[in-house]
Amino acid sequence: MTKLLPTSTAGSLPKPSWLAEPEKLWSPWKMDGDALAQAKQDALRVTLGEQRGAGIDIVSDGEQTRQHFVTTFIEGLEGVDFEKRETVRIRDRYDASVPTVVSAVSRPRSVFVEDAKFLRSLTGAPIKWALPGPMTMIDTLYDAHYRSRDDAHYRSREKLAWEFATLLNEEAKELEAAGVDIVQFDEPAFNVFFDEVNDWGMAALERAMEGLKCQKAVHICYGYGIKANTDWKATLGSEWRQYEMIFPAIQKSSVDLVSLECHNSHVPMELIEMLRGKKIMVGAIDVASNTIETPEEVVATLRKALQFVEADKLYPCTNCGMTPLSRQVARGKLEALSAGAEIIRRELGASAAA
Numbered sequence: 001m002t003k004l005l006p007t008s009t010a011g012s013l014p015k016p017s018w019l020a021e022p023e024k025l026w027s028p029w030k031m032d033g034d035a036l037a038q039a040k041q042d043a044l045r046v047t048l049g050e051q052r053g054a055g056i057d058i059v060s061d062g063e064q065t066r067q068h069f070v071t072t073f074i075e076g077l078e079g080v081d082f083e084k085r086e087t088v089r090i091r092d093r094y095d096a097s098v099p100t101v102v103s104a105v106s107r108p109r110s111v112f113v114e115d116a117k118f119l120r121s122l123t124g125a126p127i128k129w130a131l132p133g134p135m136t137m138i139d140t141l142y143d144a145h146y147r148s149r150d151d152a153h154y155r156s157r158e159k160l161a162w163e164f165a166t167l168l169n170e171e172a173k174e175l176e177a178a179g180v181d182i183v184q185f186d187e188p189a190f191n192v193f194f195d196e197v198n199d200w201g202m203a204a205l206e207r208a209m210e211g212l213k214c215q216k217a218v219h220i221c222y223g224y225g226i227k228a229n230t231d232w233k234a235t236l237g238s239e240w241r242q243y244e245m246i247f248p249a250i251q252k253s254s255v256d257l258v259s260l261e262c263h264n265s266h267v268p269m270e271l272i273e274m275l276r277g278k279k280i281m282v283g284a285i286d287v288a289s290n291t292i293e294t295p296e297e298v299v300a301t302l303r304k305a306l307q308f309v310e311a312d313k314l315y316p317c318t319n320c321g322m323t324p325l326s327r328q329v330a331r332g333k334l335e336a337l338s339a340g341a342e343i344i345r346r347e348l349g350a351s352a353a354a
Contacts, residue, residue: 013062055338298340
């Protein structure tokens, strides 16, 4: 993309109330069958219009056709039983009922490609499409298959991650062929399981990205603005240095863009210096608050980031997905993001002219 400081969103956007209950994760659909298929396409039209209306440059599907950023992709796979559920500890901080891997996983058909083709038919703007990363996928499931073949829990997690990485790679290549410009892998688990990231997690992500010619992004944050995550953040102290544990591996990887949580966090901005040369999607919008940022607050975050990342590699973004927010609040936040980015563009243009 040639535009300086192109804006984007990290992931999900609020769904229309006629599609699913708003401001809620895993919200059930309000219809089914052909009516649901049509409603999902209508929601894609709506979310695209809201992004473009707010001035967002790199658009996405807003995850309008999925109930959850991880499990909807898994629903399209074979080998996972959604009726056989177990309670597991997710991100090592909260319990959730999750489906069970009961046999070898496979991908009989594409999961999101038709949605991506539809979105591409609606716009000529650059499109970013998010997929769950392999480590985050295994952290959102109970494994009763690969673990049974290997008593070592650690090694079974790695095995399943590699299986998912292969399936993600198939999906990513088809998304690329459908006209997607950036494929993003969501890996909030990277911010928790540091040893595994460095031992095999980054390698599994590389497998998921293998052979892609489009831009490749990874999103690593501190989670949605839900109580389990905000309570966890409250325990992290005055400085959040988790990124420091994984940035060296990312710096050496083939990842092109790194999406990070910055605004209203305790992440020292200077940590992004460790990623010098990468494109950085700087989270300048707090998704854990209903308070709409002012453009000046966005500007302050971006100015700090510009001390450590070149202007042509800075991509203003949100901290994370915005499904738990109202559409009105999300719209206001996106408008502030775009307005703040435009202020910085003008400043940089004036500096270049001087």
